[in-house]
Amino acid sequence: MSGLKKVLLVAMMFIFVLGILVACNEEESGKEVDAPEESGKEVEAPKDKVENTSVEFWTISLQPTFNDYFNELIANYEKENPGVKIDWKDFPYDAIQNKLLTSIASKQAPDVVNLNTELASQMASKGALTDFNKQLTEEQRSIYFDGIYNSTVVDNGAYALPWYTGIPVLYINTDLVEKAGLDINNPPQTKADLANWGKQIQEKTGTFGYVFTMETRSILEEGFKVAEGGKAAFNNDEVKAYIQSNIELIKAGVIPKDIPAFAQQVQLFGSEQVAMIISSSSFINQLKTASPDVYKKTIAVPAPLGKAGIRFTNSMNLVVPNASDNVEAATAFAHYVTNDANQLAFSKVASTLPSTKAAAKDEFFYKNDGTLEGQALTASVESLDKASDFYLGIENANDVNKAFNKRLQNIYINEQDLNAELDAAEKEINDILSR
Numbered sequence: 001m002s003g004l005k006k007v008l009l010v011a012m013m014f015i016f017v018l019g020i021l022v023a024c025n026e027e028e029s030g031k032e033v034d035a036p037e038e039s040g041k042e043v044e045a046p047k048d049k050v051e052n053t054s055v056e057f058w059t060i061s062l063q064p065t066f067n068d069y070f071n072e073l074i075a076n077y078e079k080e081n082p083g084v085k086i087d088w089k090d091f092p093y094d095a096i097q098n099k100l101l102t103s104i105a106s107k108q109a110p111d112v113v114n115l116n117t118e119l120a121s122q123m124a125s126k127g128a129l130t131d132f133n134k135q136l137t138e139e140q141r142s143i144y145f146d147g148i149y150n151s152t153v154v155d156n157g158a159y160a161l162p163w164y165t166g167i168p169v170l171y172i173n174t175d176l177v178e179k180a181g182l183d184i185n186n187p188p189q190t191k192a193d194l195a196n197w198g199k200q201i202q203e204k205t206g207t208f209g210y211v212f213t214m215e216t217r218s219i220l221e222e223g224f225k226v227a228e229g230g231k232a233a234f235n236n237d238e239v240k241a242y243i244q245s246n247i248e249l250i251k252a253g254v255i256p257k258d259i260p261a262f263a264q265q266v267q268l269f270g271s272e273q274v275a276m277i278i279s280s281s282s283f284i285n286q287l288k289t290a291s292p293d294v295y296k297k298t299i300a301v302p303a304p305l306g307k308a309g310i311r312f313t314n315s316m317n318l319v320v321p322n323a324s325d326n327v328e329a330a331t332a333f334a335h336y337v338t339n340d341a342n343q344l345a346f347s348k349v350a351s352t353l354p355s356t357k358a359a360a361k362d363e364f365f366y367k368n369d370g371t372l373e374g375q376a377l378t379a380s381v382e383s384l385d386k387a388s389d390f391y392l393g394i395e396n397a398n399d400v401n402k403a404f405n406k407r408l409q410n411i412y413i414n415e416q417d418l419n420a421e422l423d424a425a426e427k428e429i430n431d432i433l434s435r
Contacts, residue, residue: 052083052085053083053084053085053326053329054084054085054086054087054326055084055085055086055087055111055112055326055329055330055333056087056089056110056111056112057074057086057087057088057089057110057111057112057113057333058089058090058091058096058100058110058112058113058114059088059089059090059091059114060090060091060092060093060096060114060115060316061090061091061092061093062090062114063090066346066349066350068349069345069346069349069350070088073337073342073345074086074088077333077336081332084329084333086333089110096113096114096115097119100113100115100321104128104321104323107323109321109323109324109325110321110324111320111321111324111325111326111327111329111330111333112318112319112320112324112330112333112334112337113318113319113320113321114163114316114317114318115160115316115317115318115319116314116315116316116317117151117152117160117314117315117317117389118397118398118401120152120159120160120317120319121151121152121154121159121160121397122396122397122398123159123319123321124152124154124157124159124160124319125154125396127322128321128322128323129159129160129319129320129321129322130159130319130320130321130322130324130327130330130331131157131158131159132158132159132160132161132320132331133156133157133158134157135320135327135328135331136331136335140335141158143339143340143356143357143358144161144162144338144355144356144357145162145355145356145357145360145384145385145387147310147313147385147386147387147388147389148162148165148313148315148355148384148387148388148389149161149162149355150388151315151388151389152317152389159319160317160318160319161317161318161319161334161335161338162315162317162338162355163315163316163317163318163337163338163343163355164315164316164343164346164347164350164352164353164354164355165313165314165315165316165352165353165354165355165384165387166280166281166313166314166315166352166353166380167280167303167311167312167313167314167353167380167383167384167387168278168279168280168303168311168312168380169278169279169281169300169301169302169303169376169379169380169383170187170188170194170276170277170278170300170301170302170303170304170379171269171276171277171278171279171283171287171298171299171300171372171376172184172187172275172276172298172299172300172301173269173272173275173276173294173297173298174297174298174299175272175297176201176205176207176272176275177197177201177275177276179204179205180197180200180201180203180204180205180275181200181204182197182200182201184299187299187301188276188304189304189305190304190305190306191221191222191304191305191306191307193304194209194210194276194304195209195245195249195254197209197210197276198210198249198254198255198275198276199249199252199254201254201275201276202252202253202254205275207272207273207274207275208253208254208255208256208268208273208274208275209249209254209255209274209275209276210254210255210274210275210276210277210278211255211256211265211268211269211274211276211277211278212246212249212255212256213278214246214405214408214409214412214413215401215405215408216400216401216404216405216408217312218246218306218408219234219239219242219404220308220310221305221306221307221308221310221311221312222242222306222307222308223306223307223308223309224238224239224242226400226404226429227400227429227433230433230434231430231433232425232426232429232430232433234404234422234425234426235422235423235425235426239422240418240419240422243408243411243418243422244418246412247411247412247418250412256268256274257412257413258413262279262283262286263286265277265279265283266283266286266287266290267290269287269291269294269298270287270290270291270294271291271294272294278303278304281351281373281376281377281380284372284373284376288372295372298372299372299375300372300375300376300379301375301379302379302380302382302383303383305386309386310386310387310388311383311386311387311388312387312388312389313384313387313388313389314389315355315389318334318337318338319334320334338355338356339356340354340356340357340358340359341359343355343356343359344356344359344362344364347359347364347365348364353365353380353381353384355384360381360384365377365378365381366378366381396432396433396435399432400429400432400433403425403428403429403432404425404429407421407422407424407425407428408421
């Protein structure tokens with residue numbers, strides 16, 4: 001079977017199962033539970049209803065590395081909630097989507113499932129997931145960073161509890177910045193600052209200022225909407241002026257024209273052809289191996305903010321399918337896994353960031369020993385108050401993202417006409433949103 005046919009077959013299966021899934025939800029609409037009364041930070045499992053209850057818990061690629069953590073977590077929960085048994089299963093990332101959909105369609109839905117924000121939003125838009133705005137009290141919801149918790153909001157419903165997360169930071173080559181006459185102790189705070197630093201670095205040193213992520217999220221970071229009211233909302237003079245400003249930076253040699261792959265970005269930074277880069281913590285290990293000298297003169301600070309005042313984060317979440325037979329018990333367990341103490345404990349064993357406010361204040365994240373690793377950890381946790389996983393309330397986010405990315409790359413890399421590409425993107429995305 002050719003690759004294209006395989007993709008089409010998977011896509012058809014996905015649409016077919018989603019249709020069944022929505023029908024199942026309609027049949028089971030009577031299962032909705034009223035919002036609980038304010039009852040403290042922890043969600044108590046409904047003890048009168050969970051006698052001999054089994055909660056099937058799915059994660060993505062966490063076994064066997066974190067078996068000890070989860071076995072202890074589950075044992076503690078079962079001890080605190082007699083009558084509840086947690087059945088933990090782990091699946092590869094590429095397999096969980098189809099397995100989840102087929103399980104729901106065959107009325108054998110799991111109770112708590114680990115999904116990324118994009119897939120959680122997609123399933124929420126089809127009415128397949130439990131609304132935690134109804135299941136949890138305001139106090140229980142308030143433990144999470146607002147921007148991350150609201151990443152799956154659709155029509156005032158929130159369909160995922162944020163779990164572990166990560167957020168990029170700005171890495172700066174101190175030698176190049178000082179040669180450009182800039183104050184390394186006063187790094188860029190905004191994207192406008194970043195562009196100004198980039199211009200001065202290019203003028204004074206001849207190197208590129210920074211690597212620019214020419215993706216859909218660059219539009220969102222500036223406060224522009226990709227879609228609103230079920231239609232594309234980006235084809236206007238303000239967005240065109242913003243894109244044109246980036247085209248001018250490319251022409252001036254401030255940012256590279258080509259969008260290099262991650263390995264190439266490391267190579268550019270490691271060979272001192274570019275002075276600044278916004279990247280994740282994995283960048284450090286690559287740089288340390290490829291260019292130990294440049295690693296030693298690199299610092300990490302929080303990523304500059306666009307006009308929207310948000311930073312892109314990439315979170316994993318826990319969701320509860322509406323088709324679960326144990327929505328109340330599942331919600332209680334999902335909240336337990338993602339509470340302050342358990343998120344902090346997971347961060348310590350998995351080197352992730354927590355999505356809860358109290359956990360992020362722990363001294364573990366602020367033991368800055370002067371290394372690049374320590375700087376990056378502190379910079380990233382300090383960035384969480386502005387974190388968001390974007391695509392708020394947009395259906396078919398993955399398709400919209402891909403379509404818009406393609407047009408932006410045509411503009412920036414292939415030098416295609418700005419107006420023609422945005423017109424084409426508007427038509428394509430309106431078609432996607434009308435499905």
